[in-house]
Amino acid sequence: MSNDGTSGSDFERFRITFFEECNEILADLEVHLTQLQEEALDNEGLNAVFRAAHSIKAGAGAFGFTDLVNFTHSFEALLDKMRDGEIDQTPQVADLLVRGGDVLAELVSAAQENRSAGPDFGADVLEQVNDLLGSGQKPTEVSSDADAQQATVSSGMGIWTIRLTPNADLFKNATEPLLLIRELRELGSLKIQCDRSQLPPLRKLDPELAYFSWTFDLESECSSADIEEVFEFVDDTCEIAIERAVSSEEDAETAEVPPEGTEVQPEVSLPAKSVAAKEAAPAGNKAKAAAASSIRVELGRIDRLVNTVGELVITQAMLAQELADLTADNERQPIAGQEQLANLTRELQECVMAIRMQPVKSVFARMPRLVRDLSGKLGKKIYLRMSGEHTEVDKTIIEELADPLTHMIRNSIDHGLETPDERVAAGKPEEGTIDLSAAHVGGNIVISISDDGAGINRERVLAIAIDKGIVLPDAHLTDQEIDELIFAPGFSTAEEVTDISGRGVGMDVVRRNIVSLGGRIQIQSQPGHGTRLNMLIPLTLAVLDGMIVAVGNQRYILPITSIVESFRPSPSQMRRLDDWTQVVQIRGEFIRIVRLCDLFNVENATHDPTQGLVVLTEVAGGGKIGITVDELIGQQQIVIKSLNDNFDPVPGISGATILGNGKVALILDIEQLAGMKATVPLPHDGDGPKEVDTPVAIVAAE
CATH class of the missing domain: 1.20.120.160 (HPT domain)
Structure with missing residues (x-):
């Protein structure tokens, strides 16, 4: 104890x-x-x-x-x-x-x-x-005798009498009178009298109600404002009376003596600020009654609740599948209430998942100060523009975002944006701009950091990578591959180590942290115009509306938010760029085809898109890809199960779920599919897709 x-x-x-x-x-x-x-x-x-x-x-x-x-x-x-x-x-x-x-x-x-x-x-x-x-401190202005008397009783050694009468529901508001008494005792010598007259017989006592009241005699040099401060947060749940007694002969001499026979009433001394607060209490109480209340719950309990509701959703889907099969076999009508049960289960899951969601504002709010401090140290003028602060993500993801965001902002300030003189010489405004945004795109959380700086100096990056032995001297890298070198372990373009950068761990740490969340980073840079970094984080703990598709004897899930349309192309719409790349023409656009059957080596699948379906999907940045499937099974709300806890990451797969028939279906990662190369060459028979005679613009993510 x-x-x-x-x-x-x-x-x-x-x-x-x-x-x-x-x-x-x-x-x-x-x-x-x-x-x-x-x-x-x-x-x-x-x-x-x-x-x-x-x-x-x-x-x-x-x-x-x-x-x-x-x-x-x-x-x-x-x-x-x-x-x-x-x-x-x-x-x-x-x-x-x-x-x-x-x-x-x-x-x-x-x-x-x-x-x-x-x-x-x-x-x-x-x-x-x-x-x-x-x-x-401003000098005290005494404008009247009453003010002078107030100034006198607010300073110097004196005896204060404080009467504290709690409301009956004091303890229900988690208020502990003992803590108030301890804080009051710190102000001076304290004598306490407890009034137990309202205490009922034991058999009628309610342990959640307050029955005691107290009278305190405090000998102290404090002012009434100091005493008011002790009770500042309980003045709406207690009745508080404060008065100052005459404490010395000097005070007795200065006190006004009333005429003989006049009844003297004790005067309560309250600062004007406290009086105003008291007067505002009724309005405040009404506002509190209307305000939303909250409760603190241990995160582990929420995790267990989420998992349990997830299992409930899976069980409901299995039950619906079994009832559908039973109805089809026996030609019976669907059981009443089945659809209502499905709707209630869906609503329950969405409510539970929303408990874990929090806006990214708590992380974004730290960045303006970081920009201000670093721009001052480096002598740069920088404007930070933020959007999407109210985008909600899972609490566990928010906790892991602070470090990657900090590293990327520092990198943009130190390496991306130029000094005012350099910007003016390049025909730019003195003040550089960093855009920080968050949004839900295609079933992912996309957090972007872009600047209007000088962009990546690819010649210098490649030279440093060769010098550090990260790549071979005779390596032939594309612009995108050179840009990716900034994430290599130990890579740094800083010429000296400072408290801002140059330790060679910043961007490597960023990628490692994001990958640990099951996400990844995309980088886009245009020399002279700036750099953009996109963090794509999958919704590993969220409800996902998915489209079940069949590819051979396998079932996959496509996020509904990524799907634009589905269609069966005609042979005239199909084109081939080379032995590995196939595109489909639709409304003037040439869109790259991703053949799931070849990518995942699925047996008994339809290899010819003109005999199956192409699902047109969007990726971050506005690009599109066409995914070939055999057929669409139907839409279903699914519970995402992360594969990272038990398996190594699988390219093109963001997670898994359990279908109503008890089988496991893999959830496709659209962003990764957009960047994956074909593993099987295209057929060369006469019925295959036509070769492209002239260059075409392919609408797909880089």
Whole structure:
């Protein structure tokens, strides 16, 4: 048992919850502080930053993280003065707050890992904050006798009487009065009286309700604002009365003596800011009632729920298949409710999968500051343009995106974009542009980073690769293959190692991290005009609407979102570029054909597209490919099972699923198929496709 009566397991659970909340708070804090560097925050933004700091301080105090409490106290005081308008939101203050946010994040990390951040860590930031607090205070203006009396009772040693009467449902809001009492005791000498008059007989006692109230006598030099701060987050669940008693002969002499016979009522001293907060409480309570509530759930439980619902979907599909076979054999009508069961199962699966989805905004929000810091160090002018921040991806993917994105942004800033003088000389604006976007394309999450810089210097890249022994001196590489060299282990074009780049691990780490997610990276570069990097990450944990197709005796799944149309081409539409490449002409476009039967060596399949079907599919970047199949079986919602956990990655395959008949079907990866080469040469019989006499433009992804 701990000193406050909680068991060790309970204490550890509370501790874990505290740090989970801290990580969420710090992410939100980063967003607001980044915004502060761009423009002044409104009252709502400043209040959000203040609440973040106060929440961390309150929790840190409960767990005894002294360093964190001490720093956050000053950080919070600075924010409070900014809220009151006593300190302006200047660029210098904004930079100081950003640095303070970094110190705060490191102190939280150190506390979570049970280590010390160092005796002097953050001391320089703390000193500047305290200096700003000292110089930024405005002199107190006394405009009336009442104001003078208020100023007198708000400072100096005195005795404060605080009455705390909780609402009955206090504990249902996860409020612990003991923590409030501990924080109050830090202000001075405290005497406590507990009122137990509302405590019912044991047989009628409800352990979830609050029955006690307290009266505190606090001897302290604090002001009423300091006391109000202790109860700031419970003022809507408790009745709080604060009054200051006469504490010395000097106070008695300055106090106004009422006429004889006048009944004296105790006066509650509340700062104007707190009074306004009290008056706003009814409106706030109404807003809270209408606001969406949330609950914190362990990720492992959600994983088990997702897997269970996935198995339910598969079982429902098997049941539907068996009922369909039974109905066909016995010429019976479909069982009533079967379609409704399928719809409810689909809705259940979509709801469960949505629990794991989160917008990429939490990761994108870190990038503006990275661009600002690096552009300042390198003397470059850069504008970061972001879109698709609300695109939702699986939580596990979001957690793995930060490092690859950081590396790619750094690479664009350091190696891609030119200095202002170089850009002007090249006829470009001084300010370079980086575009960061996210979108769902063809069943994949595509995150793109593009710049309008100089592009890849292929001659230099190839020379460095040869010098480092990455490629042979007599190698003949295409432009695309040369561009891919930047992902080679140990490759770097930096002439010296700096804190920005030049260690030869950046882009290699990016590719390795993305591949570990089952994804890949595409690179497109145009010398003099810029470079574009696309991260394509499969939806390995999402619901997929798929089209089941037959190729010989095998069944494959095509993502519905990738399919444009399907058709049976005529012989006149078919063309051959060489012994390996076949295209189909449709509405003036020549589209490359991918023959699944040859690519995967499927037996008993239709090799001639004019005897089967061509499924026209889209790939990232606007390209198209035609996939040959024997027939379309039908559309079905499927549960994706990743192959990477049990097998090596299979080119052209993104995952697998279990069909209603219990058989396994492989899910096709359209993006990989677009880049795969034929493994079997085309037939040369007289009925084969015609040769192309003149060059044609093939609409397909590079």
